[in-house]
Amino acid sequence: MEHILRPIYQERASQPETLGVILVTKREETKSITDTFDTVLLIIVKEADKPIFTKHYTHEEQKMTMHVLTETVLNKWLYTGSNRRIVDWIFHGKVMFDRNEYLHKLRLKLQEFPFFGRKIKTGIQFSKLIRRYLEGKEFFNRGDYLDSYSYVVDSLHHLARLSVIDNGLYPEVTVWSQVKKIEPAIYKLYEELVMSTESLEKRLELLFLAIEFLINSRTHDGAQHILEAMLEKEVWTIQELHSHHELRYYSTDLEVFIEYLIEKEYIHVEPVAAKNEMISHRHYKIDKEFVKSEYGIE
Template sequence: MDDVWRPIYQERASNTDTLGVLIYEKKKRISPVTDNFDVILLVVVTEAIAPWYVKHYQFKNKTAAMHIVEEQLLNYWIDTSSYRRVFEWIINGTILFERNKYIAELKEQLEEFPLKKRQLKLAMEFAKLTRNYSEAKDLFLSSHYLDAFSKVLSSLHSLGRLSIIEQGYHPEVIAWNQIKQINPEVYKLYEELVQSEETVEKRVELMLFAIDLSLWKHAELCAAHLLDVIRTTGKSWSFGELKVHPSIRLYELDLSTIIDYLVAKEILEVEHVETKGKSVFHRKYRVKE
């Protein structure tokens, strides 16, 4: 297979902007991870006309897709999990070309999953979890049980992903059968939600209670990234100050929900600061020690 695509990727490898090229071959007949292409060629460059450019190829009965991606965008995908299949390509792909061991070091970084990256991923997933849980609870109380069921299912997915991240793995390359081994409790909740003979209303009600307990269990560890940012100054922070902090940019959309949860659980405390308006106060937040 390498010989077939060699002329295509060698042209890219000769470019001084190219950091690395790897190949990932389809492993199953139906392969969402490759969009059903037989081969994925991932080309990482320092700079290009477009941050992400894709070309499709065919050779006899074989198909390939070449993704030319700027390094900055690739790092964003990795940090935000916004294009999850790229994890599979990098971790299990074969290096065809690299400059200064770029791809090898990238593979090593993903496999090691450094603590800072892990804390950021935990915070992002925890923020999604608090959002889904809050919306599920609201839908349940409004008697929209099927919509609440959907949000509860999303919450369980986040719980499973949190369990995987805590163990030092990227959840992008692990599915429910791995969650069953890593965290049987979360897997059991998932089974109860989808297989129980109880009414949808009762299943959602039980899951909301279970998710609330799990949220509390994971709260301080998963919010450590945010709590560490708040602790950096030793002072209280306004929501606006936190929202524009560069470290929090990747989960800023769910920041309000995660702060609301941490205040409710007394992990954060609120400081009232006077304004020019009578009996109107600014809310600021600090970690409750």
């Protein structure tokens, strides 16, 4: 299949904005990794009018897909874990073109994890955990146990990814097989949720207690990234936090995370007078000296 696709990727490789080209071949045991396509051609570019551009091809009985994506999109996926197949493609795909060793250096960064974005990955996964836990608890309190169950499963997945990150690894598509080896206690919680003979209500009740304990024990590490980012300024508006070049990756989970950290007294609310004397703007700040001493920042 490589020779069929060669004219396509050679044309792309000749363009100055192209950083790298990877060819991924379907493996029978993991067909879903390539979305059942026989071959994936991944092309990473510096910039493009369309951040993600996809084309499908066919040759005899073979089907192929080409994904062209910008470096910004790639970094977002790597930070947020929102497309875990991309890690498999980068590690296991065949490098067909590599401008200035871009892909070689990227692989080294991923292999040398946790030095590649460990703090931001932890913060993002922790913020997602907070939202899923809170929303699941609301469903539970209303007696909507099946909806609550779905959110507890999501919460456990985020806990699983956090445990993998804590152990200096990168969360793979098969994250539970990783967790079973490195953090059996969290794997046991997942087993209890899906396999226990207790009533669903009782299972959820026990899981919420366990998850709450794990959240509290991980808050210090989970908050580190956002607190260090907030060292850049004295006071922040919510829009400034959303627009921050790294905090924007928290997306819709940012605000509920901030409220959680206010409750835990990591972040403080700073009222600022508005034109309307009846209300105040709600700004946010941290105790810089506390953060620096807490996380060993000079």
